[in-house]
Amino acid sequence: MGSGSRKFLTMAAAAALFAAGLAGCSSSKSPTTPSGNSTSAAPKNNKVGILLPDTASSPRWVSADPNELANQCTKYNLDCKIYNANGSATTMQTQAQALINAGVGVLLVTDLDPGSGKAIEDLAAQHNVVSIDYDRLTSGSTNNSYYVSFDNVKVGENQGTALTNCPQVKGKSAVNYVEIDGAPTDNNAALFKQGYESVLSKAPGWKKLDDQTGQWDPAVAQRVFTNMLGAHKDINAVMVANDTMAQSVINVLQSQHLAGQVAVSGQDATAGGLDNVMAGTQCFTIYKPVNGEADVAIQLASQILQGQKPQAPTTIEDPVNHRQVPSFLATPTIITQSNVALPVTDGYVTAAAVCSTPALVTLCKKFNVPTP
């Protein structure tokens, strides 16, 4: 097992503990004055419910997002309850009901699938609770007042562009590649795919050999890529949608003594992904800084709770009901060996998580990543 997987299991264990309880936050500090359309309405309350999807698809749901969401809740003097549904839509529904019963005024929802997300947002609306889609659009919902995410087509375009620039394939006149996509139940997976296919389908000499979903699941991705490699010995590049699934691809390549020879993509700037970038087994990852997402979502929640109706800078069209959803979309950053330190210096991941073994400390020093 690669060092990335080892760390991931540790984080998953921490997540299980985390998910079993409730990460609340409150503080006695004065609220920061948010910008936005002001009204004289008194705050209904200061309670925010946050529903995160799972602990297995990406460490972001275990550490980066809950940590930063909790920090921001403290900053805005909000009483936030953060739940993780551990991959179960039924659990998320129960958690939503509990949060609504507890009197939250705003609910942040990262759905597991559009149907269950819509049911939660419909229930919230019946109780005058405002829903914000966090990271993933709950397509088909009419009760998501806002969508806070990254420009996810841009994420995919960045992935496609960065893949064509990997040293293993750059300048080659013929490149065979395969795609391992995210879960089809996640609207983002479709947007990422739209982005990377728009680049790769036009890249001169690039030929797609296979295209399957890895379901955001490392075990599924491992099985899918094992089959792909069995069927095609001549794969030069793997367009895999996030770091967790990239680790599975790298594990399979390692078992065939091919790691580092095939261009592998990623996303999420996880500690394991950054380790693989430094080691050269993964060409890049996509960094989505939490300040573009968690910070924006919590500020928005604070404004809503103060009776404001904030204006979103843009809208995106719901692909199911074609509604224009008011949206805040942040810009992603490509991370290669040249800027691999950034997610650590930003505080998105800890030096301890990235430089977790003596060999990784050596790599961290080589790439100017602060060491623990």
Ligand code: GAL
């Ligand atoms: C997406 C998210 C990615 C990744 C993936 C798996 O919706 O935008 O950052 O985490 O889910 O959880």
